Amino acid sequence: MTTDSADGIPSLVDSVVTTFENGDRSWENVVGDAVARLDKLFSESEKRTTLTELSKIGLADRKFLYAEAEFIQKVKETWGVTFLEGQLGDCSIPGEGGIRGEALQALAVLYLSISYLPDAEISLSERESMLAQLGQWIRDANQDETELALRDAMALFIARGADDNVQAATGTIRRLVPRHHVSVIDRDLQRISESDNVLEVEERSWLQKIAVALGISSG
Numbered sequence: 001m002t003t004d005s006a007d008g009i010p011s012l013v014d015s016v017v018t019t020f021e022n023g024d025r026s027w028e029n030v031v032g033d034a035v036a037r038l039d040k041l042f043s044e045s046e047k048r049t050t051l052t053e054l055s056k057i058g059l060a061d062r063k064f065l066y067a068e069a070e071f072i073q074k075v076k077e078t079w080g081v082t083f084l085e086g087q088l089g090d091c092s093i094p095g096e097g098g099i100r101g102e103a104l105q106a107l108a109v110l111y112l113s114i115s116y117l118p119d120a121e122i123s124l125s126e127r128e129s130m131l132a133q134l135g136q137w138i139r140d141a142n143q144d145e146t147e148l149a150l151r152d153a154m155a156l157f158i159a160r161g162a163d164d165n166v167q168a169a170t171g172t173i174r175r176l177v178p179r180h181h182v183s184v185i186d187r188d189l190q191r192i193s194e195s196d197n198v199l200e201v202e203e204r205s206w207l208q209k210i211a212v213a214l215g216i217s218s219g
Contacts (some may be wrong), residue, residue, distance in 0.1 A: 108153030118202035129195035
């Protein structure tokens with residue numbers, strides 16, 4: 001089925017939904033077949049673009065849903081795609097030169113860890129705080145770039161366990177970020193935790209775990 005204009009898109013969506021609802025096959029099987037078919041039909045660039053669009057759709061309600069991120073990660077693995085379209089190659093350390101985007105990704109994973117792990121959810125205030133803190137580490141940052149950095153880290157975040165996320169991210173930061181900036185990261189994490197005006201016991205515990213992993217004493 002094809003459409004010649006945007007006017008045909010709603011009817012196309014309705015048709016697909018009707019097929020799902022009236023069919024005998026499960027959503028999981030139908031979607032799995034579609035992902036496999038697109039793996040053969042799409043170019044590498046088209047796959048990256050599609051994954052980026054899926055991430056935008058997943059964050060359109062400004063919420064972090066584990067199931068959405070998990071689905072995107074599964075599609076990435078099926079297609080063998082490592083990065084999303086337009087992933088940042090460099091990030092800036094305040095007052096320093098640029099470093100590889102691996103450090104920015106590690107920062108975002110730590111931000112997600114301190115936001116999500118204590119209570120298994122991310123509030124709107126925590127999400128906005130994460131984006132604000134990430135923006136300070138990106139040269140000439142704009143909203144699209146910080147959103148992209150957070151989306152890419154989110155896919156990595158859901159693919160590993162809590163302790164593995166903290167260990168891998170803190171290891172990357174200790175390797176790539178100048179020592180005198182690690183305390184700035186610790187303050188970032190505390191700001192994110194306090195963004196909802198509450199610092200719970202579990203949040204304090206994770207702040208301490210991350211601080212120890214970074215080789216500093218959390219304030």
